[in-house]
Amino acid sequence: MTGRVGVVLFPGSNCEHDVVEAVRLLGGEADILWHGDAHVAGVDAVVVPGGFAHGDYLRPGAIARFSPVMQAVAEFAAGGGPVVGICNGFQVLTEAGLLPGALQKNRGLKFLCATATLRVESSDSVLTSAASVGDELRIPINHFEGNYTCSPETLAELRAEDRVVLRYIDNPNGSVDDIAGITNAGRNVVGLMPHPERATSDLLGSSDGLPLLRSLLESARQAAAA
Amino acid sequence: MIFEVQVEVSLRQGVADPQGATIEHSLPTLGFPGVRGVRVGKSIRFSIEAADEAAARTEVDDLCHRFLSNPVIEDSSVIITAASGAGR
Numbered sequence: 001m002t003g004r005v006g007v008v009l010f011p012g013s014n015c016e017h018d019v020v021e022a023v024r025l026l027g028g029e030a031d032i033l034w035h036g037d038a039h040v041a042g043v044d045a046v047v048v049p050g051g052f053a054h055g056d057y058l059r060p061g062a063i064a065r066f067s068p069v070m071q072a073v074a075e076f077a078a079g080g081g082p083v084v085g086i087c088n089g090f091q092v093l094t095e096a097g098l099l100p101g102a103l104q105k106n107r108g109l110k111f112l113c114a115t116a117t118l119r120v121e122s123s124d125s126v127l128t129s130a131a132s133v134g135d136e137l138r139i140p141i142n143h144f145e146g147n148y149t150c151s152p153e154t155l156a157e158l159r160a161e162d163r164v165v166l167r168y169i170d171n172p173n174g175s176v177d178d179i180a181g182i183t184n185a186g187r188n189v190v191g192l193m194p195h196p197e198r199a200t201s202d203l204l205g206s207s208d209g210l211p212l213l214r215s216l217l218e219s220a221r222q223a224a225a226a
Numbered sequence: 227m228i229f230e231v232q233v234e235v236s237l238r239q240g241v242a243d244p245q246g247a248t249i250e251h252s253l254p255t256l257g258f259p260g261v262r263g264v265r266v267g268k269s270i271r272f273s274i275e276a277a278d279e280a281a282a283r284t285e286v287d288d289l290c291h292r293f294l295s296n297p298v299i300e301d302s303s304v305i306i307t308a309a310s311g312a313g314r
Contacts, residue, residue: 058268059296066293095296102298104237109244147242149299174242 003220006033006043008073008089010053010064015086015197019049022197022209028217038068045082045126045220046073048089050142050195060088060103060145061095070096082126082219083189087143090181090191099184099191100158101150103143107174111144115205116194117169118180125165125183126219127190130211137208139194141172146193148175148182158182166192188219228309229274229282235295235302236267270294273309282306 005023007016009032016032023030033040035053040046053064064070070092077083077098085093093099106112120128120135131137150158155176158164166181173193181192196209237243245266253261276282286304295302 058294062293062296094298102296104299105242105244107242109247149241151298 002028003044003217003222003224004029004031004042005045005047005216005220006031006040007047007049008033008035008069009049010035010051010067010092012053012055013049013051013088015050015088015195018195018197019047019086022200022213023217025200026210026213026217028220033069035064035067035069038072040069040072040076040081043220044223045084045216046076047216048073048083048085048092049197050087050089053088053092056088056145059091059095061091061093064092065096074098077184077186077189080186080188080223082216082223084127084216085189085191086195086197087146087193090193091145093189093191098189099182100154101148101182103145103193104147104149105145106143106147106172112146112172113140113142114172115139116141116172116180118166118194119169120165121167122162122165122183124162125187125190125215127181127183127192127196127212127215128165130215130218135211136169137166137196137211138199138206139196139209139212140198140205141194142198143173143193146175147173148179148193150176161185163187165190166194227276227278227282229276229279230307230309231272231274231282231286232305233270233286233290233294233302234267234305235270235290235300236265238299238301241299279306279308 199209
């Protein structure tokens with residue numbers, strides 16, 4: 001049984017079709033979820049994709065978190081459902097309180113569009129289960145507010161519970177502790193700034209996003225079988 | 227009663243402020259070499275109907291914490307004045 005992945009579409013999202021294509025490339029099913037619907041249409045995993053939801057007005061993710069679909073995503077996550085937020089989606093998940101901390105403007109005042117090398121720090125999450133600790137992945141980044149920050153208490157908790165799942169090898173944006181991606185206490189919600197859906201083929205410069213997407217699909221399959 | 231509200235949202239001390247830094251860096255070439263510590267924030271104005279000022283403040287504080295500011299990286303300050311001078 002293959003799992004079905006729902007990709008949330010807000011006004012201003014712009015990576016939703018990349019995620020859908022990447023999931024289909026790996027043999028999974030993917031559907032778009034509309035932000036105005038107060039349900040997740042029975043999918044087995046949810047991706048909140050990149051872009052500029054609601055124009056990033058006020059703050060990235062600040063308005064999107066109040067969308068009807070986000071209440072449904074929160075309930076889905078609370079029930080153990082796999083949820084991944086990529087780039088703007090990570091910002092939405094922190095604003096929604098599904099992940100701790102916040103994404104502030106990059107150190108160095110620049111919008112970053114580059115390929116970053118990430119180190120897998122934990123394989124215990126819905127996005128990294130098919131990867132191994134120590135794997136180095138080349139994945140594109142494309143953001144202005146990607147500088148992860150949180151209170152010292154939260155950082156200590158993330159570290160103690162092995163919840164930093166991805167770190168930058170060469171920190172591009174000033175993120176505290178080189179954090180590129182984190183998971184929640186239940187390990188079923190992951191947020192990351194890099195775009196694994198844009199690293200699915202050597203023709204695109206890297207296929208290193210595939211292990212991450214395979215992890216998500218495996219999580220979806222398990223959720224579908226449960 | 228109607229109250230006029232002005233909310234100022236600013237980045238907390240220690241949080242990077244690229245807009246402020248960019249403005250500050252450009253000022254010497256414009257002939258303002260002595261300007262320091264530029265910080266850019268947001269000013270949000272609206273009116274609100276509430277029984278009294280305390281009730282208005284409670285609602286605005288909630289609005290600030292849940293929506294207008296992100297307490298992880300931002301502070302907010304609120305000025306509330308009764309519209310049309312009533313009660314002042």
